[in-house]
Amino acid sequence: MCGIFAAFRHTDVQEYRPHALQLSKRIRHRGPDWSGNVVKNSTILVHERLAIVGLESGSQPIKSPCGNYTLCVNGEIYNHIQLREECSDYPFQSLSDCEPIIPLYLKYGLDAPKKLDGMFAWCLYDSKEDRIVAARDPIGITTLYMGKSSKSPKTRFFASELKCLIDDCDEIVAFPPGHVYDSKSDQITRYFNPQWLDESYMPSTPLDYKVLRHSLEKSVRKRLMAEVPYGVLLSGGLDSSLIASIAARETERANEELDPVNYDSEEKHLAGIDxxxxxxxxxxSRLHSFAIGLPGAPDLLAARKVAKFIGSLHHEHTFTLQEGLDALDDVIYHLETYDVTTIRASTPMFLLSRKIKAQGVKMVLSGEGSDEIFGGYLYFAQAPSAKEFQAECASRVKNLHLADCLRANKSTMAWGLEARVPFLDRDFLNLCMELDPNEKMIKPEEGRIEKYILRKAFDTTDEPNVKPYLPEDILWRQKEQFSDGVGYSWIDGLKDAAEEAISDEMLATPRPEWGDDQPTTKEAYWYRLKFDKFFPKSAANTVMRWIPKADWGCHGDPSGRFAKIHEQHIDN
Incomplete structure (x- = not known):
């Protein structure tokens, strides 16, 4: 991933250019490897590059040979090899996985994003028509914001992070996932529209465990497209452990298939899936895994066990409560949110990402998305029906760009580390969201714990010729949210610190500038104050609070420890 900034139809783009470069510099942490910019007509596109694919030839903005089309991309296009074959008549200039977007635009226009398999946010400027087109991936794995200014009503601003827009824009929105913007109509329209997005839809596709397993394996394989050292974030929970196990197998397989005799290191090779x-x-040649927690945290112990089982070279890091508290301001500045759940989980991930980058790694795989797809949060055990279970899954997936995707993207990219999320592969997502939700429901009385079908898909007990993916106690380990698994005292410490910082009187007195979005806990109040130090009121509408479903009788605190089924598990 990288960082992008664009201003379309600025009133004086040449005078604005130095300011635009300074704004883009605010997100250079996303792309520390190189910077580039292009000015055409009254439009400027700026790019901060993190080089992972096409290392020597993939600098951006990318310009077409004719000079009419300029492209800025933040993301990865996993099917770029196939797209190059489809657009074989186009004179490609680089090995970048992003370059095929230009010929796709020429061939398909606004339907170009439909052809992309990956995570992305991009702006393409057509100087011939003085037109800008912007698009974001189906789920919003990659961040993108759009802004408008009352001082320059015809100008449209785009950026990977809020902090680039707050100087010039008095109206800022999180660009919606699965949508494309066209300046011709000045409209944002949906291009990704599967039936399951409708929360009233009740799918009925039968479950096939082998198909489920093979689809996730393919997703992981795609995401190992890289020309730099990579690894996996390993918490020891089900999701990250499965991803790590598959990645270890695929890394070993790729090395076995590499022919060292006929491989020419001087030849330019396309990285990816053919x-x-x-x-x-x-x-x-060997997968590296990374874990973090407070000393003695349950995640560290589980991650250590998984790493030994799958044969990864494991790196274990710890942090103290004080180190976590000291990082909060930086976390909120980079995450651009005041949501309690996001900040709790982001802080350890933020600290770990810094450690990983220091070890020379630029890309990691992570396990986000599984809980939303499979109803894995413990509060899903309180779903009153399969229909409501499905609706809540769809709702959670649709809002991932404001929650876990935002966390995974910004916590890592704060240090120039790219996180890829195999569970949110387009094909895997569509497969799983079309399954009969009765298969996903949590039914402890039947021995069906959360994410039962995912666990079962990778349970090879009845397949003696298949090497086990995980130790049995890890495969069937109960869900711990990341902010809990790094050590229960982490959340307790945050609450204690907030108790000291925020008085009862402060919490009881509404702040007019917060309108209806008044915090209900001291921890939430504390985070909102920190957010307001960095961002104007107009930025608050991009924030969503992550809370369990209240009308299912769920506890107001988002920690999984407060779910009834977690209490039952501990008691037993």
């Missing part, structure tokens, strides 16, 4: 599904990648 039409036959074979992985072409660089990086380390």
């Amino acid at each position: 039409a036959q599904g074979n992985l072409h990648t660089g990086g380390w």
